[in-house]
Structure formats: structure tokens, C-alpha cells
Amino acid sequence: MxxxxxxxxxxxxxxxxxxxxxxxxxxxxxxxxxxxxxxxxxxxxxxxxxxxxxxxxxxxxxxxxxxxxxxxxxxxNPIPSADPDLNNRAARMIGQSVTVVEPLVGGSGRVRVGDGEWPAQGPDLAAGERARIVEVRGGVVMVEAVKAISID
Known part of the structure; x- marks a missing residue:
């Protein structure tokens, strides 16, 4: 052959x-x-x-x-997805509530995201306070304070 x-x-x-x-x-x-x-x-x-x-x-x-x-x-012609941020970890973190583990002083500190700690920037916050992720820039999460709701 x-x-x-x-x-x-x-x-x-x-x-x-x-x-x-x-x-x-x-x-x-x-x-x-x-x-x-x-x-x-x-x-x-x-x-x-x-x-x-x-x-x-x-x-x-x-x-x-x-x-x-x-x-x-x-x-x-992108394929529509039920979860467009599936492989974008930074985008998935936006809006998450996190706990400050190292006080944010002068705009810098660390927060707990899931089971890990991330460097964070935002307003001065004490350890243990809650914050919300509003942005992620190059491995640093930008946070804002979460207002505590008081029940009177």
C-alpha cells in the first residue's frame, strides 16, 4: 500500500x-x-x-x-454565560463583606477574604471591623466601611 x-x-x-x-x-x-x-x-x-x-x-x-x-x-459573538466572572477572581470579590485582621491605618492594612488574608486600602478601620470590597487593584483590595445596623 x-x-x-x-x-x-x-x-x-x-x-x-x-x-x-x-x-x-x-x-x-x-x-x-x-x-x-x-x-x-x-x-x-x-x-x-x-x-x-x-x-x-x-x-x-x-x-x-x-x-x-x-x-x-x-x-x-461571545457565548452568554450565567456567571461571566467565573474565572475572574478579582471581579468575584467585589461586593463581598470582609473582616479587618490588621487595622487599616493611614489607608493600608489587611483583611480576611474567604480563608486568606489580602492587603487592603481604604478608610481607617480597627481590627475586627467589617468592610466591603469595592475594587481590586493589582492584588490589593479597596474597601469601604460597612455601617453597623442598630436595632432600637
Whole structure:
């Protein structure tokens, strides 16, 4: 069996395997490579004289074109999410109520966020007081005092 005679079918089989793998392990990246492989398979069937080097160049070119088109598509048509801040830890912290663990004096101190301590900036607050995160800048949380509610 001569592999050069069946190169087009081999590229199409690789494309199918990549597409199946994408379905089993989603990540949207193998789809574009599968498209490059499929395009190369079709070209190899239409132009058997393309040769291995030409096929590899075709595969690289079509895969790159598919990735660029896919990237543009996803940038202009973002997938809606129920939790858009899922992977943005800083954005998820905004609005959280925290406890001052190291007094904020002169605008700086430390607060407990979840199970960790973070450097904080905000109004002067004593240890044990409650604060609310209003912003996160480069690993420092900006806080505001939480007004205590008194029940008379």
C-alpha cells in the first residue's frame, strides 16, 4: 500500500478523529485543526501531485485560517454565560463583606477574604471591623466601611 496514494483519505480520517476528540474533550481548539486537516484531505484528493511538503504547508495554512476565523467569530459573538466572572477572581470579590485582621491605618492594612488574608486600602478601620470590597487593584483590595445596623 502506497501512503501517497491514500494521503487524502488519511487527512480526512485524521480530521474525523480530531472532531471526535473535540466532542469527547470539549475545548473548541481541535475543531479548527480538524477543519485544516479536512481541507488538506480534499486538496490531496483533488491534487495528488501535491506531495507531503505541500500537504503540510496546506494543513498549517488552513488550520491557521480556521483558527483566525474562529477567533474573530467568538470575539464578535461571545457565548452568554450565567456567571461571566467565573474565572475572574478579582471581579468575584467585589461586593463581598470582609473582616479587618490588621487595622487599616493611614489607608493600608489587611483583611480576611474567604480563608486568606489580602492587603487592603481604604478608610481607617480597627481590627475586627467589617468592610466591603469595592475594587481590586493589582492584588490589593479597596474597601469601604460597612455601617453597623442598630436595632432600637
Amino acid at each position: 502506497n501512503l501517497e496514494e491514500h494521503a487524502g483519505f488519511i487527512w480526512l480520517i485524521v480530521a474525523a478523529l480530531l472532531a471526535i476528540t473535540e466532542l469527547l474533550v470539549p475545548g473548541v481548539y481541535l475543531t479548527f485543526v480538524a477543519l485544516g486537516s479536512a481541507a488538506t484531505g480534499v486538496l490531496a484528493l483533488l491534487f495528488p501531485e501535491l506531495g507531503l511538503v505541500g500537504q503540510l504547508i496546506s494543513f498549517a495554512a488552513w488550520s491557521t485560517v480556521a483558527v483566525l476565523i474562529g477567533k474573530r467569530w467568538y470575539n464578535t
